[in-house]
Amino acid sequence: xxxxxxxxxxxxxxxxxxxxxxxxxxxxxxxxxxxxxxxxxxxxxxxxxxxxxxxxxxxxxxxxxxxxxxxxxxxxxxxxxxxxxxxxxxxxxxxxxxxxxxxxxxxxxxxxxxxxxxxxxxxxxxxxxxxxxxxxxxxxxxxxxxxxxxxxxxxxxxxxxxxxxxxxxxxxxxxxxxxxxxxxxxxxxxxxxxxxxxxxxxxxxxxxxxxxxxxxxxxxxxxxxxxxxxxxxxxxxxxxxxxxxxxxxxxxxxxxxxxxxxxxxxxxxxxxxxxxxxxxxxxxxxxxxxxxxxxxxx
Numbered sequence: 001x002x003x004x005x006x007x008x009x010x011x012x013x014x015x016x017x018x019x020x021x022x023x024x025x026x027x028x029x030x031x032x033x034x035x036x037x038x039x040x041x042x043x044x045x046x047x048x049x050x051x052x053x054x055x056x057x058x059x060x061x062x063x064x065x066x067x068x069x070x071x072x073x074x075x076x077x078x079x080x081x082x083x084x085x086x087x088x089x090x091x092x093x094x095x096x097x098x099x100x101x102x103x104x105x106x107x108x109x110x111x112x113x114x115x116x117x118x119x120x121x122x123x124x125x126x127x128x129x130x131x132x133x134x135x136x137x138x139x140x141x142x143x144x145x146x147x148x149x150x151x152x153x154x155x156x157x158x159x160x161x162x163x164x165x166x167x168x169x170x171x172x173x174x175x176x177x178x179x180x181x182x183x184x185x186x187x188x189x190x191x192x193x194x195x196x197x198x199x200x201x202x203x204x205x206x207x208x209x210x211x212x213x214x215x216x217x218x219x220x221x222x223x224x225x226x227x228x229x230x231x232x233x234x235x236x237x238x239x240x241x242x243x244x245x246x247x248x249x250x251x252x253x254x255x256x257x258x259x260x261x262x263x264x265x266x267x268x269x270x271x272x273x274x275x276x277x278x279x280x281x282x283x284x285x286x287x288x289x290x291x292x293x294x295x296x297x298x
Contacts, residue, residue, distance in 0.1 A: 001123045002283070003075075003101040005152035008037030010074040013067035014131065015043035016054035018109040019082025021132060023047050026079060028136030029143075033077070036147050043067065046079065053084050061088040068097040068104075075150055080132040081108030086181075089116055089190060098123070103150060106130045107276070108204070111177030116190040118175055118282040126150070127177055127200075127270070128278040141275035149278035157277045157296045159269050164250055165294065168263035170229035170287045174279060174296070176200035183214045186221060195226040198287050200279060201253070202233035202271030208245040208252065211238065215256035224256065229263045229287045231296065234271030263289045268296075 006012070012033065014026070030040050043063030048055030055063075067076040089112055098121050104113055105126040114125045126149055129142030148154040175192050176182070179201045185191050203211070218224050235249040247255070250266055257264060265287065269275045279296075286297045 001101055001121070003103050003124065006038065006074055006103075006150045009039070011039045011041050011072050012075045012077055013043060013070070013073045014040050014046060014077050014079055015060075015063040015067050016046055016079040017060045017064055017088060017113075018054065018078075018084035019052055019080055020049045020054045021047065021079050026131050029131035029134035032134055032143060033131070041073065052082070054079075057087050060084060061091050064088065064092055068092070068094070068102065071100060073102060075103040075105060078104075078106030078110050078130055080130055081106065081110060083109055085109050086112045086185065086190070089113065094121060097121070105146060105150070107202075108178050108272070109181060111181035112185055112190050114177055114281045115175070115182065115185060115192040119190065119192055122282065124280050124282040126278055127281050129276040133274070133276070135274070141269070141277070145276070145278040149280065154278055154280075155298055157269065157279070159267065159294050161291060161294055162266035164254055164264075164266045165289050166262075166264040167289045167291070168229075169289070170198055170263050172196055172198045172228035172284065173282060174198045174200060174285045175281055176231070177202070177281070179203045179211070179214055180206060183217060186217065194223040196228060198229040198231065198285060199227050200231035200233055200268065200270055203235050204272040205237045205239060206235075207239050207241065208247065208249065209241065211235070211249055212245065212247070212252045215252055219256050225260060227260070227262055230257060230265070231268050231270070231287065232264065232266045233268045234273045236272040263287055265289050265294050268294070
């Protein structure tokens with residue numbers, strides 16, 4: 001199911017389900033979103049603090065429940081990631097949302113939300129940049145992609161060919177997000193269904209040996225064997241040990257899928273970078289990789 005695209009005058013909710021955030025870091029983002037012709041309505045506990053979290057679990061859950069149940073709200077923008085969404089996902093009631101869907105927009109820690117909604121509700125969500133990543137007064141590629149997606153103007157993602165690409169074409173529903181979060185929800189009710197899907201992955205500040213551990217878990221669990229295709233986004237600021245692991249992030253991933261024959265794309269503009277292209281999670285797409293282009297068509 002696909003939520004309605006937005007139009008000028010619509011209201012969007014701004015909430016935080018993970019790490020705490022200072023109000024000063026959102027003022028510029030709110031101004032930019034309102035410049036799109038949208039009305040921003042902040043959750044009651046957006047700036048609450050409970051240790052590292054944006055309020056206690058019940059406060060964060062309350063804001064999410066309000067945002068998805070309020071019919072005046074046409075999209076939900078998550079202010080930032082971090083950690084915390086997995087702590088509240090099981091206490092959210094989805095019955096109203098399942099009949100009245102709206103865009104849920106964010107990435108990183110919000111991967112658990114995208115996966116949960118895709119698996120249980122079959123509703124499209126929007127893997128996208130978040131307000132904390134907006135540049136005050138300057139529209140960047142990530143916020144522009146989010147705006148275009150919300151208004152139904154985002155038709156494809158194109159990027160430069162990478163020498164590691166495994167060429168080919170694939171069609172299927174696209175799912176994915178942050179690899180560490182997907183790893184953490186394996187075996188839970190939020191684990192996505194991988195078979196027959198085009199999977200995209202990104203991550204931030206992980207040790208290379210741990211990236212290899214996660215990819216081996218994915219392979220041994222059967223998550224990689226029946227994919228239609230794989231899109232490797234940005235693996236930003238990866239770390240190594242004093243004794244080097246000896247492989248780059250890209251080679252670790254390529255080795256993990258070497259037994260399979262589907263197309264694999266590298267260096268997609270998806271992840272913890274300014275140019276973070278929006279992805280319609282749960283939508284049927286076409287992945288086309290050849291010597292001239294890398295493209296996801298929505």
